Amino acid sequence: MPELPEVQALVAFLTERAVGRVVARVDVPGIHVLKTYDPPPSALAGLTVEGVVRHGKFLDLDVSGLHLVTHLSRAGWLHWRESLPAAPPKMGKGPIGVRVHLDDGSGFDLTEAGTQKRLAVYITRDPQSVPGIARLGIDPLSPDFTVAVLQRLLSVTRGQVKGVLTDQSLIAGVGNAYSDEVLWVMRMSPFKPVHNLTPDDVERLHAAIVTTLTEAVDRAEGLAAGSLKAEKKAGLSVHGRAGLPCPRCGDTVREVSFATKALQYCPTCQTGGQPLADRRMSRLLK
Numbered sequence: 001m002p003e004l005p006e007v008q009a010l011v012a013f014l015t016e017r018a019v020g021r022v023v024a025r026v027d028v029p030g031i032h033v034l035k036t037y038d039p040p041p042s043a044l045a046g047l048t049v050e051g052v053v054r055h056g057k058f059l060d061l062d063v064s065g066l067h068l069v070t071h072l073s074r075a076g077w078l079h080w081r082e083s084l085p086a087a088p089p090k091m092g093k094g095p096i097g098v099r100v101h102l103d104d105g106s107g108f109d110l111t112e113a114g115t116q117k118r119l120a121v122y123i124t125r126d127p128q129s130v131p132g133i134a135r136l137g138i139d140p141l142s143p144d145f146t147v148a149v150l151q152r153l154l155s156v157t158r159g160q161v162k163g164v165l166t167d168q169s170l171i172a173g174v175g176n177a178y179s180d181e182v183l184w185v186m187r188m189s190p191f192k193p194v195h196n197l198t199p200d201d202v203e204r205l206h207a208a209i210v211t212t213l214t215e216a217v218d219r220a221e222g223l224a225a226g227s228l229k230a231e232k233k234a235g236l237s238v239h240g241r242a243g244l245p246c247p248r249c250g251d252t253v254r255e256v257s258f259a260t261k262a263l264q265y266c267p268t269c270q271t272g273g274q275p276l277a278d279r280r281m282s283r284l285l286k
């Protein structure tokens with residue numbers, strides 16, 4: 001799933017490739033991905049792409065005052081194409097949800113692999129009308145995200161640190177992968193209650209969030225859209241690395257699995273050497 005750094009890199013990539021170009025046509029072969037009906041996709045044709053911005057994990061193309069907004073979700077992706085075929089893709093077949101043709105023959109597909117049907121695309125005059133954007137919390141790369149702001153936010157929040165970090169209404173853009181990475185940097189259990197964090201913990205947490213995301217953005221920016229997934233994977237220390245050695249201490253990275261996802265952590269670095277209980281593991285051992 002693309003998170004803040006990957007979406008930020010897509011912003012940079014599309015700013016370079018698409019801004020200044022005119023939208024020639026928009027195909028919507030995956031009609032379920034389009035969450036709005038007014039304005040229609042045809043309204044974008046003939047208008048110029050004027051800017052690209054990010055809201056949390058949402059990507060927002062400003063097309064002369066209309067906004068093409070997408071949330072790539074778990075299995076969605078943006079595929080840039082230097083040359084798009086003129087014939088429209090088949091309706092309801094294959095991974096393409098939306099295809100945007102630009103006036104020089106290039107363009108991009110918003111796709112979703114598998115059958116999850118969580119890719120969402122909105123065409124709107126006001127990005128704040130997208131429910132997921134309206135409720136976003138603070139952007140961790142904005143200058144407003146200070147230690148004091150994080151301290152205040154945590155002082156009125158209940159829950160465990162992993163859940164708090166990934167709550168988009170508190171901090172916008174951090175998902176399952178980068179929260180695992182931040183907690184590994186912190187040497188902290190994902191299940192530590194946030195009300196147990198000391199002022200020193202909060203200061204370190206702030207630094208870990210900003211550093212982890214900034215480093216990931218630096219690695220991702222300048223890469224073509226097609227290289228971002230591999231770069232994200234290569235840059236991770238624990239996330240998605242269950243069974244592999246921790247790059248800091250060499251202990252085996254473990255995971256805790258939930259219904260549709262899993263978190264990864266290093267027991268030596270984060271949980272005092274004690275592996276956490278895991279539903280999937282304990283079910284297998286019964």
Ligand SMILES: [Zn+2]
Nearest residue numbers: 246249266269
């Ligand atoms: Zn370790």
